Amino acid sequence: MTSSQPADRPRTRGWRIGTLGGAPVVLTAGWLLVAAVLVAVIGPWLQSRLGLGVEAYLWALSVPALLLLSVLAHELAHGLAAKVRGIRAREYVITLWGGHTSFGSSLATPADSAIVSVAGPAANVLLAVLGWLVGGTTDGLAGLAMTAFTYTNGFVALFNLLPALPMDGGKLLEAAIWATTRDRLQGMLVAGRAGQVLAITVVVVSLGWPLAHGQRPSVSTAIWAVVVGAVLWSGAQASVRHAKAQMGARGLDLVPLARAAVAVDGSATVAQVDGVAAAGAPAGTSPAVVVLDQGRPVALVAAEAWQSVPPDLRGSTPVSAVATPLPAVSVLTVLQGPAAAARVARAAQAGARHLVLVDPRRGLLGVVAVADVVRRLG
Numbered sequence: 001m002t003s004s005q006p007a008d009r010p011r012t013r014g015w016r017i018g019t020l021g022g023a024p025v026v027l028t029a030g031w032l033l034v035a036a037v038l039v040a041v042i043g044p045w046l047q048s049r050l051g052l053g054v055e056a057y058l059w060a061l062s063v064p065a066l067l068l069l070s071v072l073a074h075e076l077a078h079g080l081a082a083k084v085r086g087i088r089a090r091e092y093v094i095t096l097w098g099g100h101t102s103f104g105s106s107l108a109t110p111a112d113s114a115i116v117s118v119a120g121p122a123a124n125v126l127l128a129v130l131g132w133l134v135g136g137t138t139d140g141l142a143g144l145a146m147t148a149f150t151y152t153n154g155f156v157a158l159f160n161l162l163p164a165l166p167m168d169g170g171k172l173l174e175a176a177i178w179a180t181t182r183d184r185l186q187g188m189l190v191a192g193r194a195g196q197v198l199a200i201t202v203v204v205v206s207l208g209w210p211l212a213h214g215q216r217p218s219v220s221t222a223i224w225a226v227v228v229g230a231v232l233w234s235g236a237q238a239s240v241r242h243a244k245a246q247m248g249a250r251g252l253d254l255v256p257l258a259r260a261a262v263a264v265d266g267s268a269t270v271a272q273v274d275g276v277a278a279a280g281a282p283a284g285t286s287p288a289v290v291v292l293d294q295g296r297p298v299a300l301v302a303a304e305a306w307q308s309v310p311p312d313l314r315g316s317t318p319v320s321a322v323a324t325p326l327p328a329v330s331v332l333t334v335l336q337g338p339a340a341a342a343r344v345a346r347a348a349q350a351g352a353r354h355l356v357l358v359d360p361r362r363g364l365l366g367v368v369a370v371a372d373v374v375r376r377l378g
Contacts, residue, residue: 012093012102020076023089030096035064050141059141066149070156071099073127074120081119085112097231098156110179117171124157164194166235185338189243195236203229248377249341254332257376258357258366261288264319266298270306271314288367290356291323297331297356299323300367331356335365344373 014028039060046056071094078101079089090102107113128150135146163173170191177187206225210217217225262276277287289301305322330352334340347355348370355373357365 012091014093020092021079021083021089023079023091025072025092026094028093028095031068031094034096035061035068038064038067046141059145062145063148066145067152068094070124070127070149070153073123074156074160075099075101077119077123078116081116082107082112085115087112087116110175110184113178114172114175117168117175118161120168121157121160124153124160128153128157162198163191164198164232164236165191165239166195166232167198170195170236170239185243185246188239189247192236192239192243195232195239199229199232199236202232245377246338246341249338252337252341252373252376254335254340254344254355254357254368254373255365257372258368259288261290261356261364261367263290263292263297263364266291266293266318266320266323268319269315270309270317270319270322273301273306273319274314288354289319289323290364290367291319297326297358297364299325300330300354300356326356327352330354331358333358333360335359341373341377344370348374 012026012028014026016024017027018025039057042060042063043057046052046059050056052059072092075092075094079092082089082101082103085107087107088104090104093100093102107116131146131150131153135143135150138146160167161169161172163169165171165174165188173194174184174187174191177190178184181187203225206221206229207217210221262273264273264276268276273289277289286303286307288303289306290297291299291301299320301319301323305324306319309317309322327347327350329343329347329350332340332343332347332355334343335357344355353370355368355370357368359365
């Protein structure tokens with residue numbers, strides 16, 4: 001799978017096992033769990049079926065190793081295809097459910113999205129063909145491993161091409177609708193809905209097929225059906241929510257939501273702020289106070305903190321003493337549309353409760369509460 005992430009988003013937690021084209025390859029704890037489960041299941045099976053001893057577990061280790069190779073090839077193919085389109089891969093992550101490739105910038109066109117998305121399944125098709133060719137010349141346990149490798153890659157390729165998010169095929173469907181309607185969000189919404197249908201279908205078919213033939217589904221089948229369905233539903237629902245939120249944000253304008261603000265230098269005293277505030281705000285109102293450092297907003301003064309300073313100390317108390325530092329993501333210069341909504345979301349994730357609005361030409365425009373933006377977006 002692929003995804004686009006902000007350049008300043010924290011790296012995924014896990015073990016960095018290498019670098020591909022300058023992008024780190026991260027192995028998460030979830031993948032180690034997958035490897036342990038595979039060895040625990042396959043090792044005893046090889047012992048009982050083939051009469052092997054401890055070496056059965058050594059052969060069992062080849063299964064997660066070959067699967068890791070398949071996932072890496074899939075994700076690397078995404079990254080190489082993106083590089084051809086002039087987009088840099090940010091990181092390759094191997095997770096409990098496979099992997100994903102993140103990029104430092106968005107896939108800007110339907111062609112970018114389609115080419116990058118199809119590259120992953122194409123890599124698995126090539127690996128399946130390679131496994132089939134090698135398997136035809138080997139026998140025994142090596143031949144069995146190659147057979148598993150072939151079918152695994154074939155299945156991964158076909159499953160990823162299903163036209164539903166979060167699969168790569170969902171990205172292809174999104175790109176097709178995007179190219180037709182010139183509306184990426186519409187494509188994302190449709191592909192996300194298709195993903196929700198796929199999630200339900202996986203559960204219904206997995207449990208209903210045995211029942212239709214007069215049998216009970218096994219406990220393992222039921223567990224895997226529910227888990228896979230839940231993962232697919234979660235990814236699809238995230239896409240649907242993102243698309244709907246971005247559609248709702250198309251008419252967003254942060255400026256009308258802002259409260260009047262005055263700017264002061266960090267060296268100013270509270271008494272000096274009194275004068276600036278009185279001159280810069282309408283009568284009867286209390287403006288927000290933004291502290292500047294070399295012209296950049298760096299802190300915000302809450303009204304109660306500023307006004308609670310005793311009169312005899314207001315002339316000697318620097319405003320910086322009652323100010324709260326602002327995280328960099330709290331200063332917004334993009335003030336309208338989905339791009340503004342995305343920046344508000346990033347600021348909220350960083351724990352910001354207020355945003356400082358700045359226009360490159362007009363300067364400080366005001367301060368808006370994150371809660372007010374959330375209410376505006378519904």
